[in-house]
Amino acid sequence: MKTLSVPNLLGIKHLVKEDIDLIFETADHFKEVINRPIKKVPSLRDITIANLFFENSTRTKLSFELAEKRLSADVINFSASGSSVKKGETLIDTVNNILSMKVDIIVMRHPDVGAHEFLSRHVNTKIINAGDGTHEHPTQALLDSFSIRERLGDVAGKKVVIVGDILHSRVALSNIYALKLQGAEVKVCGPVTLIPKYIESLGVGVETDLRKALEWADVANMLRVQNERMDIKYFPSTREYTQLYGVNKKLLNSINSEVTIMHPGPINRGVEITSDVADSDQAIILNQVENGVAIRMACIYLLASQIKQ
Amino acid sequence: MNILLKSAIVFDPKSTHHNQTVDVLIENGLISKIDNNISCPTNCEEINLENLIISNGWFDASVSFGEPGYEDRETINNGIEVAAKSGFTQIGLNSNCYPFTDSKSMVNFLKTKAAGTPVNIYPIGSLTKKSEGTEIAELYDMQQAGAIAFNDYKKGTKNANLIKIALQYTQSFGGLVMSYPNNCNIAGEGLVNEGINSTRLGLKGTPALAEELQVSRDLFLLEYTGGKLHIPTISTQKSVSLIKEAKAKGLNITCSVSADHLTITDDELSSFDANYKIAPPLRTQQDVNALIEGLKDGTIDFITSDHDPIDIENKKLEFSHAIDGTIGLESLFVSLQDTLGLDLLIEKITTAPQTIFGLSNSTITEGEKANLSLFTTKGTKTFTEEDILSTSTNSAYIGKKATGKVYGTYNNGILTLA
Numbered sequence: 111m112k113t114l115s116v117p118n119l120l121g122i123k124h125l126v127k128e129d130i131d132l133i134f135e136t137a138d139h140f141k142e143v144i145n146r147p148i149k150k151v152p153s154l155r156d157i158t159i160a161n162l163f164f165e166n167s168t169r170t171k172l173s174f175e176l177a178e179k180r181l182s183a184d185v186i187n188f189s190a191s192g193s194s195v196k197k198g199e200t201l202i203d204t205v206n207n208i209l210s211m212k213v214d215i216i217v218m219r220h221p222d223v224g225a226h227e228f229l230s231r232h233v234n235t236k237i238i239n240a241g242d243g244t245h246e247h248p249t250q251a252l253l254d255s256f257s258i259r260e261r262l263g264d265v266a267g268k269k270v271v272i273v274g275d276i277l278h279s280r281v282a283l284s285n286i287y288a289l290k291l292q293g294a295e296v297k298v299c300g301p302v303t304l305i306p307k308y309i310e311s312l313g314v315g316v317e318t319d320l321r322k323a324l325e326w327a328d329v330a331n332m333l334r335v336q337n338e339r340m341d342i343k344y345f346p347s348t349r350e351y352t353q354l355y356g357v358n359k360k361l362l363n364s365i366n367s368e369v370t371i372m373h374p375g376p377i378n379r380g381v382e383i384t385s386d387v388a389d390s391d392q393a394i395i396l397n398q399v400e401n402g403v404a405i406r407m408a409c410i411y412l413l414a415s416q417i418k419q
Numbered sequence: 420m421n422i423l424l425k426s427a428i429v430f431d432p433k434s435t436h437h438n439q440t441v442d443v444l445i446e447n448g449l450i451s452k453i454d455n456n457i458s459c460p461t462n463c464e465e466i467n468l469e470n471l472i473i474s475n476g477w478f479d480a481s482v483s484f485g486e487p488g489y490e491d492r493e494t495i496n497n498g499i500e501v502a503a504k505s506g507f508t509q510i511g512l513n514s515n516c517y518p519f520t521d522s523k524s525m526v527n528f529l530k531t532k533a534a535g536t537p538v539n540i541y542p543i544g545s546l547t548k549k550s551e552g553t554e555i556a557e558l559y560d561m562q563q564a565g566a567i568a569f570n571d572y573k574k575g576t577k578n579a580n581l582i583k584i585a586l587q588y589t590q591s592f593g594g595l596v597m598s599y600p601n602n603c604n605i606a607g608e609g610l611v612n613e614g615i616n617s618t619r620l621g622l623k624g625t626p627a628l629a630e631e632l633q634v635s636r637d638l639f640l641l642e643y644t645g646g647k648l649h650i651p652t653i654s655t656q657k658s659v660s661l662i663k664e665a666k667a668k669g670l671n672i673t674c675s676v677s678a679d680h681l682t683i684t685d686d687e688l689s690s691f692d693a694n695y696k697i698a699p700p701l702r703t704q705q706d707v708n709a710l711i712e713g714l715k716d717g718t719i720d721f722i723t724s725d726h727d728p729i730d731i732e733n734k735k736l737e738f739s740h741a742i743d744g745t746i747g748l749e750s751l752f753v754s755l756q757d758t759l760g761l762d763l764l765i766e767k768i769t770t771a772p773q774t775i776f777g778l779s780n781s782t783i784t785e786g787e788k789a790n791l792s793l794f795t796t797k798g799t800k801t802f803t804e805e806d807i808l809s810t811s812t813n814s815a816y817i818g819k820k821a822t823g824k825v826y827g828t829y830n831n832g833i834l835t836l837a
Contacts, residue, residue, distance in 0.1 A: 202735070224622070244622075308613070341608050
């Protein structure tokens with residue numbers, strides 16, 4: 111049986127192209143499963159998974175939990191706002207306590223960059239990164255690429271622009287790694303204050319004019335402005351941000367080619383994207399959500415199969 | 420304790436025995452005889468160390484121990500032992516204890532604690548009360564008690580006028596003001612050097628600009644006020660060139676660099692190991708090269724270990740929660756002698772900093788006080804946790820190449836061997 115090249119899913123930057131191909135092949139199968147009348151397989155009846163969310167999440171947490179349940183794993187959930195440090199217990203202690211209860215896989219979202227890599231060096235378990243600060247959100251990038259592949263046939267050679275708050279976005283960074291690995295061309299677009307100064311070192315282009323970016327792109331992935339991660343104001347007002355970087359139907363209609371619109375959610379309607387775009391056929395936002403479950407099933411299944419081997 | 424050092428190569432350009440292999444007899448703390456084949460008198464211990472080199476005792480002008488306040492990180496007593504075994508007979512002790520070294524009584528406390536030990540402690544007083552950056556501390560009083568300079572350790576002073584007044588005020592008594600090069604507003608919540616690695620890892624970056632803007636500001640202030648200023652732990656290429664220009668203009672400016680910034684780059688950060696979380700942040704290879712060049716051309720006056728012990732509870736954490744700092748006394752010599760060569764390295768940890776802080780230079784000459792570092796340049800190994808003598812083990816140098824070995828020191832009549 112084919113297996114992933116990594117023992118944990120900490121970030122896209124640790125994967126090779128064959129890993130992504132394997133995850134997609136597996137996800138194709140699970141996508142068919144979750145569209146059956148009985149949306150469940152017994153594959154992970156002997157596996158226990160803990161979802162540790164040290165940061166708020168609705169869709170990612172639900173998506174992981176559904177994926178786990180559809181694989182028949184036993185699931186426990188742990189949520190805490192802020193990091194474990196604030197509660198007086200270290201992250202290592204929290205996780206070791208949970209592992210003592212014979213948990214096999216940890217799915218974790220954490221506000222601190224590198225928390226998963228840190229954890230992987232100090233505890234003995236399988237870890238899936240469900241988002242760490244402004245670093246990576248690998249399953250989101252995988253489901254985004256999977257959705258592009260589903261809509262456009264392939265990711266290789268496609269032109270993808272990621273629009274918005276690149277500086278505070280783990281979705282952007284993981285997407286850049288995933289898209290580059292699959293041979294897509296990538297640009298980022300947004301106010302210079304929200305684009306990391308050295309972003310071009312990752313092999314992506316920078317465009318500050320949204321119209322030009324959309325004219326260039328096959329796909330536009332619209333990001334939410336991460337106000338909660340900002341220590342200062344990076345632009346004067348939401349109103350002005352929308353004038354410069356909001357996508358609306360009028361703008362899309364004025365562009366010759368048809369751009370596929372994506373959004374990792376939650377959407378701020380009327381800010382980065384208007385309702386007439388979000389609800390149009392050009393947008394694949396809900397397909398992304400559906401694919402999220404299949405992708406997460408694939409990732410969990412592939413890592414769990416390493417335990418069984 | 421009387422000792423006879425057998426077959427030691429003297430490394431002291433000021434000594435007539437420089438580069439000679441000799442026996443050195445030390446009696447009652449003084450160098451009583453330097454000659455070939457001295458026989459060991461009674462009441463004297465003969466010391467034979469492989470490929471032994473002796474130099475004047477080393478001075479590390481940026482060391483933190485924690486005591487008082489953070490004894491779990493390091494006590495003064497153990498810290499002194501670490502310094503002595505690492506080759507240092509003199510240290511400048513930073514003011515970042517609790518309470519801060521911001522008064523004459525604190526300076527006296529530290530001096531008293533170190534009395535009778537093999538290491539001379541020279542406290543560096545806080546520039547401002549409680550190192551809060553708002554009100555100047557009693558600098559003259561501290562200097563009278565033995566403080567050698569004034570610095571709010573690792574805190575960039577936001578108020579430019581405060582630095583201006585400090586530079587003017589200290590001229591009455593020749594006080595040395597130090598200003599940590601960091602513009603807090605530009606640095607923001609940055610954790611590491613802003614660059615390719617911070618981008619790749621999603622870590623919030625502190626741009627080199629934060630340091631360079633502060634250096635530029637302080638140089639403007641110094642040009643206006645006169646007086647003398649020291650900028651500790653510079654870390655960027657442009658800081659070197661700014662200070663080089665200022666020196667060429669004739670400003671009384673000196674600067675130093677930590678050993679970490681000469682040996683480690685931000686390429687190490689991909690492991691998210693908090694031992695690499697240091698202030699100023701680890702920079703790029705280009706910066707390292709410029710810093711080494713700055714040492715060679717005299718722009719950078721001396722090297723410090725910037726030894727800063729942090730307890731494991733505050734280091735073995737998610738990267739953003741860990742406290743900045745690395746220990747460095749144990750690794751300074753073995754990390755640098757290969758790259759810099761003995762002539763440059765020894766100068767930058769003896770005569771150069773001693774002159775700037777107004778300390779006397781010793782020499783390896785008969786009749787002089789014996790203040791010696793004992794070491795060899797031979798042998799290569801990997802620096803491991805087992806080489807750490809400090810209470811805290813937060814070394815950024817673990818796993819890296821160590822060339823040579825420090826045997827210890829002789830100072831104040833005490834032989835300390837590692």
